[in-house]
Amino acid sequence: MSPILHALEHEQASFSQMERKLAERILSSPGEVVHMGITELAEQCGISPATITRFCKVLHFKGFPDFKVKLAAELAHSDASPQEGGSSYQDIVAGNPLSVIVEAMQANHLTSIRDTTSLLDLERLQSAIDLLCNARRVDLYGMATSSIVAQDFYQKLIRIGVNCTAFADSHMQITSASSLSKGDVAFAVSYSGETPETIDALACAGASGASTISLTSYGSSTLATLAGIPLFSSSLEQGMRRGDMASRIAQLHIIDILFTGMVSTRFGDFIPKLEQSYLNVQHYRHKRGGQS
Amino acid sequence: MSPILHALEHEQASFSQMERKLAERILSSPGEVVHMGITELAEQCGISPATITRFCKVLHFKGFPDFKVKLAAELAHSDASPQEGGSSYQDIVAGNPLSVIVEAMQANHLTSIRDTTSLLDLERLQSAIDLLCNARRVDLYGMATSSIVAQDFYQKLIRIGVNCTAFADSHMQITSASSLSKGDVAFAVSYSGETPETIDALACAGASGASTISLTSYGSSTLATLAGIPLFSSSLEQGMRRGDMASRIAQLHIIDILFTGMVSTRFGDFIPKLEQSYLNVQHYRHKRGGQS
DNA sequence: CTGATTATGAAAATAATTTTCTCTAATATA
DNA sequence: TATATTAGAGAAAATTATTTTCATAATCAG
Numbered sequence: 001m002s003p004i005l006h007a008l009e010h011e012q013a014s015f016s017q018m019e020r021k022l023a024e025r026i027l028s029s030p031g032e033v034v035h036m037g038i039t040e041l042a043e044q045c046g047i048s049p050a051t052i053t054r055f056c057k058v059l060h061f062k063g064f065p066d067f068k069v070k071l072a073a074e075l076a077h078s079d080a081s082p083q084e085g086g087s088s089y090q091d092i093v094a095g096n097p098l099s100v101i102v103e104a105m106q107a108n109h110l111t112s113i114r115d116t117t118s119l120l121d122l123e124r125l126q127s128a129i130d131l132l133c134n135a136r137r138v139d140l141y142g143m144a145t146s147s148i149v150a151q152d153f154y155q156k157l158i159r160i161g162v163n164c165t166a167f168a169d170s171h172m173q174i175t176s177a178s179s180l181s182k183g184d185v186a187f188a189v190s191y192s193g194e195t196p197e198t199i200d201a202l203a204c205a206g207a208s209g210a211s212t213i214s215l216t217s218y219g220s221s222t223l224a225t226l227a228g229i230p231l232f233s234s235s236l237e238q239g240m241r242r243g244d245m246a247s248r249i250a251q252l253h254i255i256d257i258l259f260t261g262m263v264s265t266r267f268g269d270f271i272p273k274l275e276q277s278y279l280n281v282q283h284y285r286h287k288r289g290g291q292s
Numbered sequence: 293m294s295p296i297l298h299a300l301e302h303e304q305a306s307f308s309q310m311e312r313k314l315a316e317r318i319l320s321s322p323g324e325v326v327h328m329g330i331t332e333l334a335e336q337c338g339i340s341p342a343t344i345t346r347f348c349k350v351l352h353f354k355g356f357p358d359f360k361v362k363l364a365a366e367l368a369h370s371d372a373s374p375q376e377g378g379s380s381y382q383d384i385v386a387g388n389p390l391s392v393i394v395e396a397m398q399a400n401h402l403t404s405i406r407d408t409t410s411l412l413d414l415e416r417l418q419s420a421i422d423l424l425c426n427a428r429r430v431d432l433y434g435m436a437t438s439s440i441v442a443q444d445f446y447q448k449l450i451r452i453g454v455n456c457t458a459f460a461d462s463h464m465q466i467t468s469a470s471s472l473s474k475g476d477v478a479f480a481v482s483y484s485g486e487t488p489e490t491i492d493a494l495a496c497a498g499a500s501g502a503s504t505i506s507l508t509s510y511g512s513s514t515l516a517t518l519a520g521i522p523l524f525s526s527s528l529e530q531g532m533r534r535g536d537m538a539s540r541i542a543q544l545h546i547i548d549i550l551f552t553g554m555v556s557t558r559f560g561d562f563i564p565k566l567e568q569s570y571l572n573v574q575h576y577r578h579k580r581g582g583q584s
Numbered sequence: 585c586t587g588a589t590t591a592t593g594a595a596a597a598t599a600a601t602t603t604t605c606t607c608t609a610a611t612a613t614a
Numbered sequence: 615t616a617t618a619t620t621a622g623a624g625a626a627a628a629t630t631a632t633t634t635t636c637a638t639a640a641t642c643a644g
Contacts, residue, residue, distance in 0.1 A: 035414065039599090050625085054622095054623095152440050155436065155437060249548075252540070331631070340593045343591085344632095
């Protein structure tokens with residue numbers, strides 16, 4: 001914890017009553033205090049602005065604004081590395097003030113990315129990259145939330161000229177899976193690893209001779225068991241209420257790594273295509289006269 | 293480097309002469325500026341305080357003090373993460389070993405989420421949440437990469453019974469935008485803030501009487517200027533080669549905060565719907581006999 | 585060259601902060 | 615017990631900082 005907050009907490013003994021009220025308010029959500037005026041803060045604590053100024057001076061700041069700036073800096077430091085408690089997924093409940101939600105969300109997402117990274121098996125990842133780089137055709141499967149992840153990958157892959165498709169329609173998934181063969185890759189995304197439609201599609205693709213990759217939350221699941229190369233994101237959320245928010249971020253994180261790995265592996269082939277696709281979009285835009 | 297400093301450096305083209313003097317002074321030693329008053333800074337730059345206030349507004353801060361607090365937070369970030377791969381955003385080049393890519397990607401995504409969080413303006417965010425909670429209808433606009441973000445929000449909103457649509461087709465966007473009216477909300481996502489189709493759609497929605505919200509990378513952009521409530525993600529990537537990876541993560545981070553904020557605001561209404569949607573999907577699955 | 589637009593600073597208005605002064609209540613002392 | 619003393623608090627005045635308004639100068643398009 002930052003020195004300022006630490007001091008507020010541990011030097012309460014030397015504070016007066018009003019000062020204690022103030023210290024508690026600041027500790028309860030320092031992130032808000034940083035954006036408040038002295039009057040607003042005074043009202044919330046039921047004390048006078050004068051007391052706040054005096055308190056800041058006692059703490060050796062030049063005044064209240066100086067205190068705010070220093071506190072802001074320290075807050076940024078402290079949440080830059082929430083080492084306390086390692087994986088700390090916060091639950092979000094009714095009527096939480098926005099500042100709490102923001103902090104919790106940040107903590108969840110940061111933890112999720114860190115955990116996912118530490119779960120990675122580089123060799124396996126490399127095999128997946130190699131398969132994808134050399135695939136004749138790539139099929140991406142995913143339902144609901146996971147279809148977002150699949151589509152994201154799709155958008156990246158087509159930019160580097162990989163022949164691929166992303167289906168959200170389960171019939172289309174099966175149809176496409178049946179037509180795959182050796183040298184093709186099927187890539188299935190599912191948070192739980194138990195989505196029946198996605199399982200079916202990957203099973204079908206495997207039966208047709210394609211290589212199979214899964215991306216699920218960590219743990220044993222039908223989909224991961226089925227896949228030739230199972231990849232995992234971190235899994236600590238409870239699912240339902242949270243809408244799988246952190247897991248989706250973590251899965252996209254893996255997609256980014258896969259994609260970047262592919263580009264890095266075949267730099268010469270892929271980068272020109274990537275640039276060309278960018279330039280073409282720009283060019284098209286310049287040509288546009290007005291609306292439409 | 294922090295998004296704010298980055299913007300100051302790279303958007304010099306759009307600044308006026310006086311603004312440029314100011315930007316240079318800030319860049320030359322941001323750590324000092326953070327502890328100055330507006331008058332002092334004005335003198336040092338040889339410009340008037342009024343110009344500084346105006347400049348802060350252009351950059352979407354509430355005023356000079358707000359700018360100082362946000363800048364202080366970001367400065368703290370930048371020298372807070374020395375271990376995680378040096379200066380924040382890493383470029384990814386040919387033939388990097390996978391381990392380097394993984395580390396760089398993690399550093400990028402972590403930095404992106406942190407920076408985005410520290411740029412947030414809670415009041416503005418709350419206004420956006422209030423608008424969305426009470427909207428009669430919500431339109432989501434976004435092209436290409438940004439359509440992923442829009443669709444993600446769409447999937448969340450329909451789960452809590454919000455009447456909304458996400459269009460990727462630009463004609464449909466305009467068509468829908470024209471039919472909006474007071475009490476409706478248009479929400480536009482664009483990494484650059486300069487996507488013509490998205491700008492047109494939001495402008496049209498605004499003209500029709502709808503409230504408008506934008507989600508772009510930090511910096512002044514047409515879309516952000518146009519929007520009633522501009523929201524920002526951190527922006528440090530160079531775009532083209534990287535495929536806007538970190539920015540997309542940051543934007544989803546904001547979507548998660550918005551959504552969670554909505555649920556928290558109207559817990560009683562929304563949670564039952566969220567649970568019902570989950571249970572219905574489960575129920576449907578149990579009924580399934582075999583495959584597709 | 586003219587009119588319109590934009591950029592800028594001076595100064596007025598407003599808001600925020602700090603200081604001063606006063607009052608209160610607690611403690612010590614006769 | 616009564617009174618002096620003092621630290622803590624707030625009200626209000628003073629100061630300072632910021633923002634807005636308005637007038638002017640510079641720039642640009644026609």
